[in-house]
Amino acid sequence: MVTNGPLPVLTAKDFENDLDVRWCPGCGDYSILAQMKKVLPEVGIPKEKIVFVSGIGCSSRFPYYLSTFGFHTIHGRAPTVASGLKLANPDLSVWVITGDGDGLSIGGNHLMHAIRRNINLNIILFNNRIYGLTKGQYSPTSPVGHKTKSTPFGSLDRPITALTLAIAAEATFVARTADRNPAHLQYVLKRAAQHQGVSFVEVYQDCVVFNKGAFDYSIEKGVKDETTINIEHGKPLIFGAKKDKGIRLNGHTPEVVSLADVSPDELLIHDERAPDSVLAHILSQMAQPYLPEPMGVFRAIEEPCYEQEVLQQVADTTKKFGPGDLNKLYRSADTWTVK
Amino acid sequence: MSAPSAEASSSSRNEHVEERDSVIVRFAGDSGDGMQLVGGQFTNTSAMFGNDVSTFPDFPAEIRAPAGTPAGVSGFQIHFSNHDIKTPGDDLDALVAMNPAALRQNLRSLRKGGILIVNSDSFGKNDLRKANYESSPLDDDSLQQYKLVKIPMTSMTRDAVAEAGLGTRAADRCRNFFALGVLYWLYDRAPDATIDWINEKFAKVADVADANRRALKAGMFYGETAELLQGRYRIRPATDIQPGTYRQIMGNQALAYGLITAARLAGKDLFYASYPITPASDILHELAKLKNFGVRTFQAEDEIAAVGSAIGASFGGAFAATGTSGPGVALKSEAIGLAVMTELPLVIINVQRGGPSTGLPTKTEQADLLQVMFGRNGESPVPVVAAAYPSDCFTMIQEAFRIAVEYMTPVFFLSDAYIANGAEPWKVPSFENLSKIEVKHPTARVDDGTSGDGFLPYTRNEKNARPWAIPGTAGFEHRIGGLEKENNTGNVSYDPANHERMVRLRQAKVDGIADSIPLQTVDGPASGDLLMVSWGGTYGAVSTAAAEARREGLSVAHAHLRYLNPFPKNLEAILKSYKKVLVCELNLGQLWLLLRGKYLVPAEKYNKVQGQPFLVTELTEEIHRILGS
Numbered sequence: 001m002v003t004n005g006p007l008p009v010l011t012a013k014d015f016e017n018d019l020d021v022r023w024c025p026g027c028g029d030y031s032i033l034a035q036m037k038k039v040l041p042e043v044g045i046p047k048e049k050i051v052f053v054s055g056i057g058c059s060s061r062f063p064y065y066l067s068t069f070g071f072h073t074i075h076g077r078a079p080t081v082a083s084g085l086k087l088a089n090p091d092l093s094v095w096v097i098t099g100d101g102d103g104l105s106i107g108g109n110h111l112m113h114a115i116r117r118n119i120n121l122n123i124i125l126f127n128n129r130i131y132g133l134t135k136g137q138y139s140p141t142s143p144v145g146h147k148t149k150s151t152p153f154g155s156l157d158r159p160i161t162a163l164t165l166a167i168a169a170e171a172t173f174v175a176r177t178a179d180r181n182p183a184h185l186q187y188v189l190k191r192a193a194q195h196q197g198v199s200f201v202e203v204y205q206d207c208v209v210f211n212k213g214a215f216d217y218s219i220e221k222g223v224k225d226e227t228t229i230n231i232e233h234g235k236p237l238i239f240g241a242k243k244d245k246g247i248r249l250n251g252h253t254p255e256v257v258s259l260a261d262v263s264p265d266e267l268l269i270h271d272e273r274a275p276d277s278v279l280a281h282i283l284s285q286m287a288q289p290y291l292p293e294p295m296g297v298f299r300a301i302e303e304p305c306y307e308q309e310v311l312q313q314v315a316d317t318t319k320k321f322g323p324g325d326l327n328k329l330y331r332s333a334d335t336w337t338v339k
Numbered sequence: 340m341s342a343p344s345a346e347a348s349s350s351s352r353n354e355h356v357e358e359r360d361s362v363i364v365r366f367a368g369d370s371g372d373g374m375q376l377v378g379g380q381f382t383n384t385s386a387m388f389g390n391d392v393s394t395f396p397d398f399p400a401e402i403r404a405p406a407g408t409p410a411g412v413s414g415f416q417i418h419f420s421n422h423d424i425k426t427p428g429d430d431l432d433a434l435v436a437m438n439p440a441a442l443r444q445n446l447r448s449l450r451k452g453g454i455l456i457v458n459s460d461s462f463g464k465n466d467l468r469k470a471n472y473e474s475s476p477l478d479d480d481s482l483q484q485y486k487l488v489k490i491p492m493t494s495m496t497r498d499a500v501a502e503a504g505l506g507t508r509a510a511d512r513c514r515n516f517f518a519l520g521v522l523y524w525l526y527d528r529a530p531d532a533t534i535d536w537i538n539e540k541f542a543k544v545a546d547v548a549d550a551n552r553r554a555l556k557a558g559m560f561y562g563e564t565a566e567l568l569q570g571r572y573r574i575r576p577a578t579d580i581q582p583g584t585y586r587q588i589m590g591n592q593a594l595a596y597g598l599i600t601a602a603r604l605a606g607k608d609l610f611y612a613s614y615p616i617t618p619a620s621d622i623l624h625e626l627a628k629l630k631n632f633g634v635r636t637f638q639a640e641d642e643i644a645a646v647g648s649a650i651g652a653s654f655g656g657a658f659a660a661t662g663t664s665g666p667g668v669a670l671k672s673e674a675i676g677l678a679v680m681t682e683l684p685l686v687i688i689n690v691q692r693g694g695p696s697t698g699l700p701t702k703t704e705q706a707d708l709l710q711v712m713f714g715r716n717g718e719s720p721v722p723v724v725a726a727a728y729p730s731d732c733f734t735m736i737q738e739a740f741r742i743a744v745e746y747m748t749p750v751f752f753l754s755d756a757y758i759a760n761g762a763e764p765w766k767v768p769s770f771e772n773l774s775k776i777e778v779k780h781p782t783a784r785v786d787d788g789t790s791g792d793g794f795l796p797y798t799r800n801e802k803n804a805r806p807w808a809i810p811g812t813a814g815f816e817h818r819i820g821g822l823e824k825e826n827n828t829g830n831v832s833y834d835p836a837n838h839e840r841m842v843r844l845r846q847a848k849v850d851g852i853a854d855s856i857p858l859q860t861v862d863g864p865a866s867g868d869l870l871m872v873s874w875g876g877t878y879g880a881v882s883t884a885a886a887e888a889r890r891e892g893l894s895v896a897h898a899h900l901r902y903l904n905p906f907p908k909n910l911e912a913i914l915k916s917y918k919k920v921l922v923c924e925l926n927l928g929q930l931w932l933l934l935r936g937k938y939l940v941p942a943e944k945y946n947k948v949q950g951q952p953f954l955v956t957e958l959t960e961e962i963h964r965i966l967g968s
Contacts, residue, residue, distance in 0.1 A: 019830065048813040053651070056821075063818050064831065069810040071654055072820025073647070074677050080639065080647025085810070087635055087648065088610050088655035092810050110647070113640035310635055317630040324632030326600055326770040333586040334532060335767065336387045338577075 010047060012037035017067040028179030028205035029058060032126065033065055035185045040068075043193040045093045052095045053082040055102035058133050058207070059126035062097040076107025079114035082121050090307040093193070096123040101131050104140040104160055115169040115198050117306040122192045122199045125162055126179075128207040129214050136210035148210075162202045163284035163298060167277045172197040174280060174298040178204040180219045184230075184295065191297055197305050218293055229292040231283065233300075236267035239292050247291070254286055272300045355570030356527065361420030362574055363428035364522060366515075367445040368437030369406050370399060370413045373515035378415025379762070380519060380533045386587045386764050387532055389576025390419040393879065394762040395427035395952065400617065400700040407461075407469040412444040419526075421575045425728070425879030427761065429954040433525070435518050437461060437492070439470035446482075454568065455485040456521060458514065460493035486568060490561065492517050499557035503550035513554035520558020527573045530555055581766060588765040590729035590758035591618070594662075594688065595625035597736035599632045602658040604737065605744065605776040608633040610652035610659045612645040617700040618756040619662045619690040642670035646687065650674060653683045654819075656780060656809035658740060662688035665707045666697065668714065675749055676715045679845065681819045682797075682805050684743035684750075686736070687711075687721075691755040691875075693950045702950025703757035705875050706926035711751040712904060712933070718842045720849040722746070723904040725753035727878035730765040732758065735901060738856075741776050746852055747804040753903070755925075757876040757952050781806045781815060797829040802855075803848035850905050859907035863889055863896030868966055870917035872942070874900040874930055877953055881923050884958035895962060903930070906937070914940045921945055921965055923958060 015037045023029045040050065050068040054060035056075035063070025073081045082096045096114075103111050103125045114121060130148065131137040137150040141162065145154040166174050173195040177188040185203065192199035204215045218228050229239035229247065237247035238259070246267040248257045254268065271279060280299040287293055318324075364381070366374040375396055386392045395416040404411030418428035430450035436442040438461040449455060462475050476482055477489060496517045500510045516537075523530055534552055541548035562571075588596075602609035611634065613623040627636045635657075639645035642663055649659040663671065668689050678685045691707045693699025711723055724739050726732040732754055739752040781794075796817040797805050808815035817829060823841060825832035832838070861870070863885060873881040878899045885897035898913055900906070914920055914934065920942040922931040931944040945961045947953060962968075 046813065048816055049811055051810045063820070067816055069816050070818035070820075071651075071681075072818065072822065073650075074673055074821050077643060077647045077674060080644040081651035081654070083644070084610065084612060084637070084648030084651025084653075084659070085655040086651075087637060088652035088657035088659070089809075089811060092655070109640055110644055113644065310637075314630045314633060314635065318633075321631040324599070324629060326596075326603060326632075329596060329599075329629070329632070330767045330770075331584070331586065333588070334383060334387055335584050335586045336389065337584050338389065338580045338582050 010041040012041060014047060015040050015066050015068065017065065019064055021065050022061065023058060024209050026206075026208040027058070028128065028207070029062070029126065031179040031182060032124075032185065032203055032205065033062065035182050035189060037066070039186050039189045039193065042190060043093070049091060050093045050095070051085060052097055053078045053085065054097040055099075055107055056133070057099040057102045057131070059097055059099040059205070060102060076102050076105070077110060078102070079107065079110040079121070079123065083114055083117070083119050086119050086121060086307050087310055090120070090311060094121050096121050098123065098125050100125065100127045100129060100139045100141040100162065104162060104165065108165075112165070112169045115166055115171045115200060118172055118197045118303050119307055120197055120305045122201070124189070124192070124201045124203060126203050126205040127162055128205045128211055130207050130211035132207045132210050161284055161287070163200070164281065166200040167280045167284055167299065170277065171200045171299065172303045173199040173300045174284070175200070176202045176204070176293075176295050176298070178215060178219055178295065179206060180215075181295075188297065191300070195300060197303055217288060227288050227292055228295050229286075231270045231294045231296040231298065233270055233272045233297070236264055236269050238267065247286070249282070252282065254282055254291060256291065272297050274299070275301060356573050357570055359572045359574050360422060361418065361424060361428075362432045362526060362572060363416065363418045363430065364433040364435070364526075365414050365416040365431050365445060365448065366435045366518065367412060367414040367441035368435075368515070369440070370401070370403055370411045371406065372413070372437050373512065374413045374415050374437070377515045377519040378417060380536065381522060381528070382417050382762055383587055384523070384528050384530075384532050385417065385419040386585070388528065390574055391422065391424050391577040391580060392417060392419045392587070392762070392764060393424050393427045394418070395757070396760045398701055405469070407438055407440055407466055409440045409444050409470060412441050414441070414445060419574060421577050423577065423579050425883050426952070426955060429956050433522070435522065437514065437518065439466050439472050439476070442476065443470045443472070449485060451484050453485055454488065454525070455482060456488045456490060456518070458492035458518070459489040460491045488568065490521065495557060495561065496554050499553045500550035503546050503553060505546055505550050509547065510550060513550050516551045516554040517558040520555040521562045523555075524559045524562030525568070525571050527571055530559060580764075583766045585764045585766055587762050588730055589760060589762045590726070590732050590754055591621040591690070591760070592625055593730050593765065594726075594732035594736055594754065594759075595622050595629070597733040598622075598626065598660055599629060599634060600733070600770065600773065601737045601740035601776060603632075603770070604773055605658060605740070605778045607658040607778065608635065610635045610637070610649065610657040611662065612637040612639050612648040612652070612659070613662045614639050614642045614645045614667060616642075616664050616667050618692055618759045619664050619667075619688065621759070622662045622688065622690075642667040643674060646671040646674040649685055650678050650681075650683060653678070653685050654681075654810070656807070659684075660686040660688060662690065664690050664692050665694050665710060668707060668710060672715050675721065676717065676719050677821045678749035679715070679719045679721060680821050680823075682747045682845075684740075684747055684807065686739045686743055686750050686752055688736075688752045688754065690759045691753060693948075699950040701756060703755045703876060703952060704925050704948060704950060705755060705877070706929065706948065707753070708874075708903065708926065708929040709932070711753065718846065720846050721749050721751055721904070722849055722852050723751040723753060724902055725875045725900070726758055727875065727899055727901060729758050729761045729763050731901075733765070733768075737773070737776070742852055742855070744776060744778050744807070745804065745855065746802055746848055747807060748849060753875055755876045761876075778807070780812065781808050782812055783814075795827045795829065797824060798827050799844075803844060803851060853905040853908050856902045856905075856907060858909045859898055859900065859913055861896050861898045861913060862886070864894055865896070866916040867894030867896060868917065869893070869895045869919045869921060869962065870914065871895060871897045871958075871962070872900065872914075872920060872922045872930065872934070873897070873924065874903060877923060877925060880953035880955050880958060883955045884962060887955070887959060888962045893962065893966060893968060895966075900930070911938045914938055914942070919943065919965060921961070923953065925953070
């Protein structure tokens with residue numbers, strides 16, 4: 001985390017600016033913005049050292065609505081701009097705001113590489129399973145059969161799971177939360193900000209115009225306790241309105257068991273610090289309608305940050321060869337003198 | 340190491356040594372034969388001796404095309420002289436052909452009566468078949484117009500290095516040094532610098548060092564003992580060279596040094612992001628070695644990430660550059676538009692190669708001028724500068740950075756494969772004598788309350804440049820992006836009149852750079868019959884052809900453009916001072932199109948697109964044709 005002496009006490013209000021927010025009424029983005037404004041004063045970083053970098057899409061308008069430094073870049077490329085910024089100035093707290101189209105489709109390659117390098121970026125992917133800004137085409141996370149403007153007879157594409165991708169790229173911090181769960185959203189954003197290394201957060205987010213209710217199954221009272229499971233480090237995976245069900249591993253396959261039939265010590269215990277990514281991968285593959293979808297921190301491990309290693313290499317070579325002397329460099333080949 | 344004297348290698352015999360003003364030689368062999376290496380050694384030795392030198396390495400795109408085939412031939416041409424020269428030369432005085440394929444590919448460049456040295460051990464049945472010879476050209480009279488010298492280099496090298504104890508394969512790899520030795524003898528060069536190089540390079544493999552030394556000396560002794568030719572040649576040190584300390588430098592190396600220098604001149608560290616691509620990769624390689632100069636190199640996952648990270652680094656206050664070739668520029672185009680819109684300083688290096696598409700990756704061409712001028716969506720003006728010769732990369736990349744930060748704009752720097760890989764003597768500068776590059780980041784402001792945060796990121800100075808306020812500076816928090824913005828506030832704006840105003844402002848800013856660049860100079864008469872116009876790596880050939888025409892008494896001037904957008908302010912007047920204008924380019928007429936479009940001059944064009952540089956003789960013929968002389 002970046003610190004800089006005694007900090008002024010900031011509030012959510014300090015992160016507002018005077019631009020009109022132009023998302024559709026009822027959009028899940030409003031909640032994410034509100035929770036972000038509450039979290040930023042709590043992470044202990046001066047406002048001028050915070051930069052939000054985004055790509056293209058509804059989510060990517062995010063930087064305009066904060067009073068920090070911001071860069072609304074081009075479609076899919078936010079991780080590249082954020083990486084260069086962090087490498088040039090590792091002292092900054094750099095956030096990447098992206099969506100399922102921006103991050104997983106047009107920018108999938110950059111997302112993978114920013115993650116595997118473990119640059120200390122906080123990547124927040126708003127997943128609404130639709131293209132909103134272009135007015136309703138299916139996205140890489142839309143389910144098979146999804147009817148949209150570009151798939152009037154149903155989508156044929158098999159969707160990708162954002163967290164599985166991030167885990168395959170060896171993300172050191174992976175979490176999932178939802179726009180309509182403010183307390184959980186704040187908790188996850190704060191954990192992401194505190195993590196040293198790349199943080200990847202998927203936020204289930206409602207597009208009220210083009211994909212309304214896509215996440216109702218996971219958020220509506222009465223069903224969410226059965227369709228989602230809160231995972232916490234060191235604790236067994238238990239869910240259900242009455243906390244009467246758990247997840248047990250059968251070989252490599254998670255299965256739902258009733259606590260009436262099974263002793264709690266047979267349940268899968270969550271370990272976000274497991275050095276390998278096998279458990280995180282299994283959790284990321286748990287999905288409705290067969291299994292409850294995990295919410296919370298899947299993985300949080302410590303690995304060296306890329307930008308620090310870049311600096312270290314500069315320092316090491318400077319120590320080894322001495323500070324670069326340009327006049328010596330110019331003469332670093334055989335020379336001759338013309339009189 | 341002391342510079343070898345002119346007499347250092349002269350033998351004691353009373354042999355005939357003929358004086359020459361300049362000589363052009365080419366080493367040609369298989370890609371694995373080490374031709375580039377010995378070419379570089381010959382160049383270095385000649386430069387240190389005091390000759391002016393100019394080189395042209397020409398190699399295939401394939402790392403190892405099938406051995407012995409014409410596709411795998413690699414060549415290295417050196418022009419060295421006792422006077423100032425600007426090109427690697429046209430027709431060869433001597434050709435070394437290590438196999439039949441090299442002979443087939445290069446013989447057409449050898450002048451009649453030129454010296455042809457072949458490795459006769461490599462003209463077996465199989466070797467001949469691979470090069471599509473039905474019978475050996477060494478055995479018929481097809482080569483009788485040349486001075487043919489057949490040397491069994493493979494067997495002689497094996498004998499020479501036998502005591503070093505290498506296996507046959509390793510011994511055969513010393514053949515290139517044998518060939519180099521023969522040429523050192525032929526042109527009266529001392530082997531000292533090369534022996535020093537071998538000792539250093541192979542310090543850890545004593546047997547290889549020993550073998551290469553033996554091969555080199557064996558080549559020299561063979562030349563002397565066998566009295567291969569009637570005599571040998573001497574090219575005295577050049578006398579019309581500016582006094583000073585010199586070294587040899589290649590274009591990409593000069594570019595790398597220039598990048599670090601530009602950053603230092605501004606008190607900045609360099610951020611260089613690149614994705615490997617021929618012929619630009621060597622810039623990344625060179626910079627990656629120089630981290631103790633504070634350089635941060637970033638090998639990105641693709642061309643887009645390279646430019647994206649450079650833009651991010653620039654936003655963060657670094658001196659940021661990305662290097663590539665034409666195909667990479669195509670991929671970077673959208674992001675370059677973002678840099679135009681966000682008005683951030685950035686240098687994009689395009690080391691041009693033959694196109695379109697993958698084209699001719701290792702060959703030179705100048706066909707990306709219109710791409711860098713116009714290859715983006717919308718009205719997207721980007722300044723363009725171009726280096727004229729290898730060491731000019733050092734100077735012009737500093738200019739590119741100066742313009743980028745002074746005007747807050749991305750800038751294209753054009754080089755090409757010919758400049759990138761070509762070597763020439765470079766008068767070593769002193770860092771203290773170079774012009775500083777001034778950079779200002781606002782750090783304190785008066786809050787006038789006109790915007791939420793007070794700071795207005797799109798206000799402009801007298802050059803229409805906006806402030807470069809960097810993250811981390813309290814009170815300067817602001818948002819930028821690719822959407823059209825309102826002047827001054829930088830807020831997103833879809834207002835029609837504002838859009839036109841911003842489009843015109845961005846154009847006016849780039850046009851205004853003409854106030855800060857030197858006026859165009861002309862070699863030759865200030866008015867007359869013919870003005871030759873060129874840009875980029877054709878400088879040497881075009882200037883040489885124009886100078887020769889003037890020596891013939893023709894009224895021919897030459898203007899070589901380093902600034903292609905905007906053009907120097909006096910260019911129009913210059914173009915209109917001559918009866919005829921001839922634009923010479925290695926494309927189908929791209930600068931020609933720009934000049935005609937902008938100035939309505941009836942310019943003519945002379946073009947070549949063979950992946951090869953102009954020959955002076957081609958240009959001379961064109962001059963005579965156009966002047967009817």
